[in-house]
Amino acid sequence: MTRITFDGVSHSYGDRNVLRDIRLDLSEHRIGVVGANGSGKSTLVRMINGLITPTRGTVTVDGLNVARNAREVRRQVGFIFTNPDNQIVMPTVQEDVAFTLRRRGLSREQVAERTAAALDRFGLSAHADHPAHRLSGGQKQLLALAAVLVAEPKIVVADEPTTLLDARNARRITDLLREMSQQVIVVTHQLDLLAGFDRVVVIEEGEVAFDGAPDSALDAYRELLA
Amino acid sequence: MIGLYHPGSSIVHRTPTLLKLLLLSVGVTAVGLLGQPRQLLVALGVVFVLYIVAGIPPRPAWEQIGPILWILVIVVPLQALFAGWTTAGMMAGRLVVAVAMAALFTLTTTVTAVLEGFQALLHPFRRWIDADRVGLLVALTLRCIPLVAEIVAEVLEARRARGTQGSLLALAVPVVVRSLYAADAIGEALVARGLDD
Ligand SMILES: Nc1ncnc2c1ncn2[C@@H]1O[C@H](COP(=O)(O)OP(=O)(O)OP(=O)(O)O)[C@@H](O)[C@H]1O
Numbered sequence: 323m324t325r326i327t328f329d330g331v332s333h334s335y336g337d338r339n340v341l342r343d344i345r346l347d348l349s350e351h352r353i354g355v356v357g358a359n360g361s362g363k364s365t366l367v368r369m370i371n372g373l374i375t376p377t378r379g380t381v382t383v384d385g386l387n388v389a390r391n392a393r394e395v396r397r398q399v400g401f402i403f404t405n406p407d408n409q410i411v412m413p414t415v416q417e418d419v420a421f422t423l424r425r426r427g428l429s430r431e432q433v434a435e436r437t438a439a440a441l442d443r444f445g446l447s448a449h450a451d452h453p454a455h456r457l458s459g460g461q462k463q464l465l466a467l468a469a470v471l472v473a474e475p476k477i478v479v480a481d482e483p484t485t486l487l488d489a490r491n492a493r494r495i496t497d498l499l500r501e502m503s504q505q506v507i508v509v510t511h512q513l514d515l516l517a518g519f520d521r522v523v524v525i526e527e528g529e530v531a532f533d534g535a536p537d538s539a540l541d542a543y544r545e546l547l548a
Numbered sequence: 549m550i551g552l553y554h555p556g557s558s559i560v561h562r563t564p565t566l567l568k569l570l571l572l573s574v575g576v577t578a579v580g581l582l583g584q585p586r587q588l589l590v591a592l593g594v595v596f597v598l599y600i601v602a603g604i605p606p607r608p609a610w611e612q613i614g615p616i617l618w619i620l621v622i623v624v625p626l627q628a629l630f631a632g633w634t635t636a637g638m639m640a641g642r643l644v645v646a647v648a649m650a651a652l653f654t655l656t657t658t659v660t661a662v663l664e665g666f667q668a669l670l671h672p673f674r675r676w677i678d679a680d681r682v683g684l685l686v687a688l689t690l691r692c693i694p695l696v697a698e699i700v701a702e703v704l705e706a707r708r709a710r711g712t713q714g715s716l717l718a719l720a721v722p723v724v725v726r727s728l729y730a731a732d733a734i735g736e737a738l739v740a741r742g743l744d745d
């Protein structure tokens with residue numbers, strides 16, 4: 323797996339300090355991030371592909387400083403957002419997946435082939451030519467996954483990917499994330515979805531409050547909430 | 549386009565986009581110049597045959613052409629009053645044929661194909677215009693239509709749920725605010741998906 327490091331990372335929005343001196347060295351296959359609302363999880367994981375640049379400290383992915391090599395890092399890191407609607411940019415399902423492959427120097431046939439394979443993998447082949455905005459919420463999140471994975475990233479970061487989904491679709495997306503060969507980093511409030519993960523980081527008020535195996539991390543988190 | 553695309557593999561679907569666009573403009577111009585009702589009937593027949601060839605079922609075709617008929621119901625009698633029924637009928641016929649041709653284009657052409665067409669068209673000007681950016685702009689604009697429609701629907705629903713009525717401004721403010729948030733989020737997703745590669 324790829325090594326992701328946070329070295330003395332702090333972040334402020336204006337004069338509001340939301341992350342303080344984060345030090346993490348992540349190389350496990352499946353990593354969960356949990357914490358209360360507003361604790362800084364989204365800010366933290368957005369730094370992994372340079373959507374947010376820390377005000378202090380450095381984040382590296384595979385030895386690359388994200389702040390200085392954002393473009394290169396983004397090719398290795400796929401990002402799944404909470405609301406798939408905001409992630410869909412093209413009118414039809416197939417076009418949206420193909421959009422990821424633009425400017426990759428692939429031939430039209432290669433794009434078609436890889437797009438078809440991605441749609442097939444996520445059970446969306448029958449919807450290839452349908453308007454993306456008419457899919458169900460669960461299908462939209464599957465589309466978001468297909469559109470990210472068609473680029474074959476090494477790491478997939480997901481910020482509450484199941485929050486807007488019903489229980490069955492949440493389980494489906496989580497199972498897909500868990501079974502991926504890619505390294506996955508998932509932010510979630512649905513603790514049961516982290517079963518089988520290798521490591522869970524608990525964030526509390528901008529600091530790492532606990533970091534370890536899922537069982538003990540979740541115990542620690544429940545205690546924090548109590 | 550905007551999800552109106554009706555998948556198929558007919559000759560109409562397979563005709564290169566730029567050629568289709570050229571034929572469309574030639575067709576619309578020609579129909580505008582037709583002087584006799586008989587010629588217009590022939591044009592109508594040709595467009596009808598093209599719909600059959602493209603395999604477009606009546607429903608999606610009607611969804612495209614139907615709205616214009618409602619306008620004609622009002623406009624034709626008015627024009628007949630001033631210019632006589634023949635002129636009014638010709639005007640209506642020309643409009644229906646032109647709209648039908650344009651609709652056939654949107655029903656048989658994907659946005660991607662239109663973008664690629666634009667890119668090819670802009671290629672000679674690549675030193676001044678980034679065709680890829682222009683294409684992306686068009687795609688995003690099309691994408692925003694259903695998105696804003698959805699936001700408006702949700703705001704209306706929320707208003708009804710709270711039993712508030714109110715001015716247009718009371719509707720516009722939340723719609724604009726939410727649209728801006730959505731635009732922000734889409735911008736972020738575009739960056740994450742490698743927009744600036
Ligand atoms: N763009 C921004 N400008 C100003 N403040 C922000 C911005 N984004 C987040 N914040 C603030 O920073 C803090 C951390 O936000 P963040 O989104 O990282 O938390 P989170 O752990 O993801 O919360 P949640 O569980 O609600 O998603 C919050 O108090 C939030 O209000």
Ligand SMILES: [Mg+2]
Nearest residue numbers: 363364365481
């Ligand atoms: Mg968050």
